[in-house]
Amino acid sequence: MNTAYQNSINIVALGLDLPSLTRLKSLFKVFKSIYKNECHLVENDNADLCIIDFDDPKGNALWQQSLEQYPSRPNIIIASDPTVVNHADGMTKPLNIDLLWEFIDARYQQTRKTTQAKAVSGVHRMINQQKQENKTPVNIDDSESLYYQPADYLQGYLQAKIQCAKQEKTYFKLNFRENSMIIIDPVQQMIYIDLPTMLLKQISQISRQMLEIYSEKISETQLNDIKVKHSKIQVYRLEKFLWDLTYLTANGRVPQDTNLSQQVFLQHWPNFTRLTKTPSAMRISALLVKHTCLLSSIPTILRIPEYEVFNFYSAANVIGLTGQTKCTDNTYIALTTKPEAHKKRNILSALLSHLGIK
Amino acid sequence: MHKIIFTGPVGVGKTTAINAISDIPTVSTEQVSTAQADNKTHTTVALDYGMIRLNNGECIHIYGTPGQGRFNFMWKILSEGGLGLVMLMDNSRDNPFDDLHFYYNEFKSFIAANALIVGITHMEDKKTPTISDYHEQLRRYHINPPIFEVDGRNRDDIRSMIQALMYTLDIGIVDLDSTKNYNH
Numbered sequence: 001m002n003t004a005y006q007n008s009i010n011i012v013a014l015g016l017d018l019p020s021l022t023r024l025k026s027l028f029k030v031f032k033s034i035y036k037n038e039c040h041l042v043e044n045d046n047a048d049l050c051i052i053d054f055d056d057p058k059g060n061a062l063w064q065q066s067l068e069q070y071p072s073r074p075n076i077i078i079a080s081d082p083t084v085v086n087h088a089d090g091m092t093k094p095l096n097i098d099l100l101w102e103f104i105d106a107r108y109q110q111t112r113k114t115t116q117a118k119a120v121s122g123v124h125r126m127i128n129q130q131k132q133e134n135k136t137p138v139n140i141d142d143s144e145s146l147y148y149q150p151a152d153y154l155q156g157y158l159q160a161k162i163q164c165a166k167q168e169k170t171y172f173k174l175n176f177r178e179n180s181m182i183i184i185d186p187v188q189q190m191i192y193i194d195l196p197t198m199l200l201k202q203i204s205q206i207s208r209q210m211l212e213i214y215s216e217k218i219s220e221t222q223l224n225d226i227k228v229k230h231s232k233i234q235v236y237r238l239e240k241f242l243w244d245l246t247y248l249t250a251n252g253r254v255p256q257d258t259n260l261s262q263q264v265f266l267q268h269w270p271n272f273t274r275l276t277k278t279p280s281a282m283r284i285s286a287l288l289v290k291h292t293c294l295l296s297s298i299p300t301i302l303r304i305p306e307y308e309v310f311n312f313y314s315a316a317n318v319i320g321l322t323g324q325t326k327c328t329d330n331t332y333i334a335l336t337t338k339p340e341a342h343k344k345r346n347i348l349s350a351l352l353s354h355l356g357i358k
Numbered sequence: 359m360h361k362i363i364f365t366g367p368v369g370v371g372k373t374t375a376i377n378a379i380s381d382i383p384t385v386s387t388e389q390v391s392t393a394q395a396d397n398k399t400h401t402t403v404a405l406d407y408g409m410i411r412l413n414n415g416e417c418i419h420i421y422g423t424p425g426q427g428r429f430n431f432m433w434k435i436l437s438e439g440g441l442g443l444v445m446l447m448d449n450s451r452d453n454p455f456d457d458l459h460f461y462y463n464e465f466k467s468f469i470a471a472n473a474l475i476v477g478i479t480h481m482e483d484k485k486t487p488t489i490s491d492y493h494e495q496l497r498r499y500h501i502n503p504p505i506f507e508v509d510g511r512n513r514d515d516i517r518s519m520i521q522a523l524m525y526t527l528d529i530g531i532v533d534l535d536s537t538k539n540y541n542h
Contacts, residue, residue, distance in 0.1 A: 268493040269504035272522065273515045283532075286525040289502045302529065342528035344441065347360050349531045350412040352524050355379070355517045 009039045009104065012047035014066065015056030024051075027097065039104065047073065049107050054079035055093070074107035076100075146260070146310070148253040150318075152208050155242075155249040158182070159318065161215055162238065173218045173226075176203070176211070183223060184238070191241040192226070194233045204248035243275050243315045250314035252307030254295065258317075262324045263292040270316060280304040284312045287339070288322075301338060362520070363437045364406070364422040365465065366446035367457050371479050371510030372422040373406045375446065378513040379520065380408025380420060405436060433464060442473035442523040446510070447492070450480040454487060455495050462499060473526040474501065475519050477508035 013024055021041065028039040044050075050070070052063050054077050063085070066075055082090020091103060150156035158174070165172045165186040172184040176195065183192040193200070203211060218226075227233060236244075254260070266288035272281070283302050287293070293301070298309045316322045342348055364372045377384045385407040406422030421436045437443065445461050447454050458476070462469065476492060492505045504522040508515040524531060 268490070268502055269506075269522065271489050271506055272504070273506040273508055273512075273518045277518065282522055282525045283529050285504070286522070286529045339529055341530050344360065345528055345531055346414070347412070347416060347418070348441070348524045348528055350414050350416065351410065351418055352521060352531060354410060354412050355520055 009049060010042040010047050011039055011049045011051060011104070012044045013041060013051045013053070014044070014062040015053035015059045016051070020053070027100075044069075049073065049104065050075045052077050054082065054085055054090075060085075076103050076107060146253055147256045147258065148250065149256045150246075150249065153206070153249045154204055154208065154211060154213075155245050155318070157208055157211075157213065158184075158245065159242070162186070162242070168217075171218045171220065171223050172215055173222075174213050174215045176213055181226075183218070183226065185223065189238045191236045191238050192223070192233050193236065193241070194230050200245075201248055204245055205251055237274060239271075239319050240275050242318050243270075246315040246318040247276070247278060247311050250311045252310050254310045254314055255317060258295070258313070259324060260294070260296055262294075264288065264295055264313065264322055264324050265292045266316060267321045267323060270319070270321060278308065278312065278315075280308045281312050284309060291339075359419060359439055360416065361419045361421060361437075361440040362442055362444065362523070363440045363468075364420065364444045364446065365433065365461055366423075367448055367451065367461075370446040370448040372446055374510040375444070375477070375508070375516050376406050376408040376420050376422050378511065378516045379410060381411045382409050384408045386422075405432065430464060437465065437468050440468065440472060442475065442527060443468060444475050444477060444519055444523065446477045446479055446508070448480050449478050449485075449487065450483045454478075455492075458492065458495055462496070466499075469501065469503075473523055474503040475523045475526065476503055476505040477510075477515070477519050478505065479508055479510055481507045482509075 011028075013021055016024065025041055028041070044066075047070075050066050050073055052066065052075055053059055054063070056062070059079070063075060063077065066073065077085050077090040078093055078095060079085065079090060080093050082092055091099060150159065161172050161174065162184055164170075165184045169186060171186070174182040174184075176182075180195040180199065181193070182195065185192065195203075266285060269285045269289055270281070272285075280302060283304070284298060287298065287302065295309055295313055296306075298304070299306045302309075313322055364376055366372055373384060373386055387405060405424060406420075408420040408422075410418040410420065412418065418441075421440075423433045423436055443465055445458075445465070447457055447461075451457060465474075476496075478489065478492060489505050489507060493502070496503065496505075504519070504526065506515070506519055506522070508519060510516070
């Protein structure tokens, strides 16, 4: 029995005989649930949750002992007749698997709430939790929903590693669960990634603390070996990958250090033939390379949703194209009136539509 | 008459780029080349011509200027009445900035009155100068046009350039491409 598992639900089973313990262990590994492979049987001192077999002659004593020693730790009682135990959650033998998962889930969530417990890994479960937390749409009056701290997400972690990789001229491999990986190649300015796109989208919005990542330096030979062995590995330009990842992470927000009451400018157009073009990104670029203006005024000027502006700003910021300090370059003119329509606007629109639908 | 002009040095890929977006087979006036360009046996001596037929019945005429400097008397004639200029630069040439300044100065008045986009070709062959370096060069003229890395054979690249050119002329226009999304 292991002592403790990082980022897992550590469970102690008291009063169970060896065959029952083995069955429980298999159950945690085999049966489909959101906690599959994330529940582990551990020693009493390291457990987050306790399962007690009340049919064992020492069952009652074990329960009392557990309550005394670990008052905040949840207990699940299993017994032929669990009603004999007052003020405790009981499950009737033989155990119903689905019900057991529900009990574990409920008790575990309870632990989290009461102790602000360490996060449990399991990307999919975290996503569900975060989805619940992120249901509220972005609201201009709610300052918390406008900002995000890149360092709290994969984006910031990756940026820091890229910086290290460039400084040290070393390849960095970021390892995720289930053999997924991201490799930074500072020499060719490339990113190699073996991570399903959907999963990347999901983990981009998960708090960094809840992600299990460890990084290691690798040699060029190791990188070449990985490229050969991992046929599904995809390669991206570093700038494009950061740009895309930031769009996903920002999710309609701007970095924490953005001052929304200061005007912004765009140093130059992003290289859109090699970056993902997003809705209105070209129009925002056309505006901001000529005019300094407030981020909050762009949606009105261009008649586009605010989140597109914030996403664009965040992505352009990550590749060093946006700025907020006083711009001394006389290329920029503060926008005072709405830009005029071109005299051939109809032709320009028709051409765009033609190129778009062809 | 609505026109878009493509210009740039010999061998940069003007004819190919026009071909990528033209609705008709590009009309070229090519002769055996006397200029230096890798693997280029023929070059445009008068002009390239392509056309885009719009749904409203109108046409956009696309002209490519001859690359060789001795044909520069043609450039002004071709660019008259143009909506904007697509300037293609070959990054693999020895001094691409010389080309940039040369073509900027040749079309300076046109650029001031209309719009410019710069496409850099052959960046896969030679990574420097970078896109930022080109921007830096043009800042001395107080202009900040879109500068994209392009492959003249890639229709999407050329299409993106034209899109950017249109938005440079008028940020108020919208196109159907804006439906492409990140699944927000």
